[in-house]
Amino acid sequence: TDSDAPTSGDSGDGDSAGSADLIPVTVGVIPIADTAPIYVGDDQGFFEEEGIDLTIETATGGAAIVPAVVSGDYEFGFSNQLSLMVAADQGLDIKMVSAAVATTGDTSKDMGAVVTKPDSGIASPADLAGKTVSSNSVGNINDTAVRSVVDEAGADSSTIDFVEVPFPDAIAAVENDQVDAAFVVEPFVTAATEAGLEVVTYAYADFDPKLDIAAYFALSSVDADLLEKFQSAMQKSLEFADSNPDVVREIMGTYTKTDPAVLAEITLPTYPTEFDRASSEKLAAAAVEYGVLKAEPDFDNLLP
Amino acid sequence: MTAVLNTVSEVRRLRRRTSSGAGAWLGAIGVVAFLGLWETVSRLGLVDTRFVPPASEVLVRFGQYVIDRAFWRDVGSTMLSWSLGLIIAVAAATVIGFLIGSSRFLERLTHSTIEFLRPVPSVALIPLAVLLFGTKIQAGLLLIVYAAFWQVLIQVIYGAKDVDPVADATARSYGLSRFQRIRHVTWPTALPYLMTGVRLAAAVALILAITAELIIGTPGLGKQIAETREGGAITSMYALILATGLIGVAINLVARFIERRVLAWHTSVRMDVAG
Amino acid sequence: MSPENATTPVLLVEGLRKIYPAPTPQAEAIEAIRDLTFSIPQGQLVCIVGPSGAGKTTLLKCIAGLLPPTAGRLELEGKAITGPPKTMAVVFQEYGRSLYPWMSVQANVELPLKSAGVPKAERHQRCSEALEAVGLSDAADKYPWQLSGGMQQRVAIARAVAYRPQILLMDEPFAAVDAQTRADLEDLVRKIWKELGVTVLFVTHDIDESVYLGQRVIVLSNRPTVVQDDVTIDLPDERDQLTTRSDPRFVELRRHIYGEIQRAKTNAGGAQQPASA
Amino acid sequence: MSPENATTPVLLVEGLRKIYPAPTPQAEAIEAIRDLTFSIPQGQLVCIVGPSGAGKTTLLKCIAGLLPPTAGRLELEGKAITGPPKTMAVVFQEYGRSLYPWMSVQANVELPLKSAGVPKAERHQRCSEALEAVGLSDAADKYPWQLSGGMQQRVAIARAVAYRPQILLMDEPFAAVDAQTRADLEDLVRKIWKELGVTVLFVTHDIDESVYLGQRVIVLSNRPTVVQDDVTIDLPDERDQLTTRSDPRFVELRRHIYGEIQRAKTNAGGAQQPASA
Amino acid sequence: MKFLISLFFLLALPIVLILLWWISTIVSPSFFVPTPGELITTFFDTWFGERFTEDVLPSIGRLFLGIAGSIIVGVGLGLLIGSFKPLRQLLEPLLEFFRAIPPPVLLPLLMIIIGVNWRMQVFVIIFGSLWPVLLNTVEGVRATDEVQRDTARSYGLGRMARLRYLILPAAAPQILAGIRQCLSIALILMVISELWYTSAGLGFTIVQFQRNFAIPEMWSGILLLGLIGLGLAVLFRYTERYILRWYHGLREVQREP
């Protein structure tokens, strides 16, 4: 009857027991599809191979992960790229250490999309002008991407009213006319299309087909040796995950509560091994334009 | 002789009536009525069942949880941080509350600070908590203690001020020391207030325990709720919320039980027995 | 001596029994009243005396409809008493707690009138008359906790007087006032009783007072309580603090009742039926 | 008649004045005591009488160190009274509120002893003796709110008795008990006074009682309060409810004090200096 | 003189605490804890401008609506539940059930039922801050003195009169204790109600700062919350003094000299 077996937190314990010479490393992540590679890598033993005894801690957002990394409680953390740029902008001494997840680049099938009701009269990004659009957080990568796409389509994105609605509630918000459109990510993109909603734009892919969405980060002062080990383990994990989608779907069943039937359907992101600096710069420029970021970051220091 | 026998049986009858569980039945009726309403609303399609599943489905899911060991492990960790946080908050608030409540000087001195600190939302303290304690149980505890502490403190201060002047004069005239007066006069007077404070704090502590798990991600019911939500498993989420509420009900039962013990002399409890 | 039932009884107490239930499972229930039977005709002034703890207050509370009796019948004007009757006023033994500390003396006295819908002007009128009668005209604006014990008790009396009830229950109403005031208040009660024709039930510890005031004195036994004696006070209706109290019949009645109470103290209900002198 | 200062005064009251401050800015301050001066020698039994609202309770509270006087000097054994003295016990007029509803009768009586560090066995012993003396042996396990008014008052008395103070202040302690019990309690107070040599200050409304009990009766005037009269009770020390009360001197003293109180009611401080009979 | 004393009591402890905080920031500086000076300058820069009318004022408006709602519902329901034992037995488990549910998890449900608008936020405030008022009212009503109750009944006071003249004033000290609790909880819930489903407001702004690591700005928001709380408390103290003047008179006469 132990169906909800401990999914995280102690997931590293099982295979690392007894290996005393391993370096204990804690990584704070958000338990979503984007972080599947690290679970896969742990499962495949990539971290152990590098001499790392990995512990994965989960949190629901950056609010808890960043301070935990800053205080030294976690060695590494997972966060979306724009948040990290903002943090660095505010003077936090952190740097990105590994790529994590990127858009598929497919503008007709991606893991993040703006959805709306079929009869809403919103057929293209330009129609979003003057509408209420939800996103899980405002002043971040999602609304920046959406605004940029709208502006590129020739409409004025400053007329959009962005409202914060958590992804799980977004479909209900659209269906109940609380918002005109919603930006959601998987598994809710699949759920939305199944519920009869229509996709207006796959905003990430439309913004930049190589856009890095999130990254692993650490304090700038992180031990160089450890950093190298982590990076190479992550490298292997990302590669493996990118080429074995079935393993990814399977492992997601262990650390999320998503229905396996839905998991089989969802669009998986790309798991790149390298950052795409051009896309990051484009994102930073857009963020500065929309006032999310004060100045473009020094990518030489921020990126690995 | 018959009169005496009569009395004895009468006394027994009276005793039995007062300890009968009519209250529990009424409470059960209330709960059943609520579940019925929920089921009806959901079945009639007044709300979308995808977002608000019918009570029966949630109950079935809840039933599955009940026989699931992992569920109990989560309940266990939530209850652990809950009880630790509550105990710390109540103990600290009681001691400080009595000190403040029985001295006009201290009360005036601390008033502005208390009123300033009280409305600080625990949620806003999360970065600080994580910074101080990392994501260990202490971080959650800090939030729980911070939120629950004020609830008890205010109640105790008010209770300590409610001492009957004649009762206090009596104690002073018999030369009871300050401590003895607190122990024998102020404490019993403030006890009903404290009990209310504890009941308030118990719920707040539970809410914070769950919220902390939700946001910081320490294991427990809150984390499960967050995960079911993220995963779109709405029925499971409601089953867990149901569990949370039921824990609240259970806590209240315990509180009421304790109250009946320690406040048997108090008008409110006495009237319940008599009426 | 037994009461003359000249007029129809306004109040009937039959086989009254009251057991206070145990407050906690471990405690015992307390049988305050075993078996009381008596009736009071319209307009009578009855004094009730009995040892401390006999159940006088309990009896009054049952009659006032504040406590449900455990057994027995209680009737007011032929109708069973189920709640506090509208036409009744009670002066409680715990006068201090029966005044509301959040209201001025005047507001306390006027409250029952207000709730009975008496117009404001009349309310004021009645209130100041009543306060005048108990000697508290200048305390109208004070709060009860600014008054001395005796003053508080007089406020409670004023409240009952201003209410102009048809039945007046008084539970040791003069316990906290000085001798002189007490005499004045005794005369006040007799005056009100005569002028308004109210039925009065008056609990007292002072035997002289019971004889001086009452047309009839009911003596209760010790707990468990029964009626120990029921004495008709055959003194002339016009009473006066000096002459009445020196009347030989007064002294005789007084001695008789004193003896009865002494007997009552050692005598609990069930042991013996009420006897007459 | 003036008090004989045979022994050194244990209690000195000089120029005592008490004004209750106005509780709200709109209200007025109340001058309860204008000017009181008297002294009490060690081991005297003094009764205080006076009209209702004269300030007797206020005086007692000042002596007990519970209320700060507005002006004047209060000394106990030569030392100024600044707080409740250890060796003093007070029976409050508001007996109901001075008992703690959260404690059984026994716990109420034992509380002061406990705080004084009396060992458990002796505490029990003293408590049951005191309850026995006031006739409440079987109420030890009850709670105050399970008792009748008179019983509550007797618990308060038992508490003071069990404490064995050197000074005993009693504020109308027998107001709620029946005549027979009252007589018993009067004799109890005299017995304790004699056996333990305590100094007793006894406030009462009952003039007979004041004469029967006291060695000396202080009559207070109406508000604002001064000492109206100070009467030495020159009755034999061995007193008895029957013989003492029929003593012609008793009747004479009683009449004298009655007259004084009547005079006191119309006579407020400042208007006239205390006079002796 | 009186004013100076009040001022002393108002400021003494805060000044000591600020000094302690200042010293601690000097001894061990931290990115997440600004210095007092930093905080003060940020405070004025951040809140006095457009933000004040666009974020702060509407939030305070909702806060007041929420407080008013909590008091009305809490006292009203509390009087009913406290007066009728069967009603209390019927509703107690249900109320305890809802009390234990964290308000944030109810948000999705509320979104469907009420919608994404200010009413939903006010509802969240009421839902969270109602309980201290309710519980204290129930307990206060239950604790009404027996003799006082008997007096009212024996004089035939009707239900309304009893409520108005006996039960409400008698329970007032405890009800007011509950209201005092309610004020600060309402403020906390004002923030929580703006965590999601909104794009403006004081709470929203604070969370936005927190998310964007604008730490001094975030603390300045908390400072503002504290000041609002303090303001509410002062308002409340005056109201309470007025409502309970009899009570304070009664208690204070015999307070220690």
Ligand SMILES: Nc1ncnc2c1ncn2[C@@H]1O[C@H](COP(=O)(O)OP(=O)(O)OP(=O)(O)O)[C@@H](O)[C@H]1O
């Ligand atoms: N609330 C109560 N619970 C339990 N027992 C009670 C309660 N009230 C009174 N009693 C008991 O009932 C008996 C009668 O009490 P009651 O108050 O009627 O006496 P009483 O005749 O008024 O006495 P007194 O003259 O001293 O006021 C007493 O033995 C008392 O202990």
Ligand SMILES: Nc1ncnc2c1ncn2[C@@H]1O[C@H](COP(=O)(O)OP(=O)(O)OP(=O)(O)O)[C@@H](O)[C@H]1O
């Ligand atoms: N707490 C108080 N605040 C204001 N005035 C008070 C207070 N207590 C008593 N007084 C006033 O002081 C005066 C004396 O009161 P006190 O209680 O001393 O009288 P008393 O002699 O004990 O009367 P009684 O015999 O009726 O008990 C009264 O006029 C009363 O109104």
Ligand SMILES: [Mg+2]
């Ligand atoms: Mg009585």
Ligand SMILES: [Mg+2]
């Ligand atoms: Mg007095």
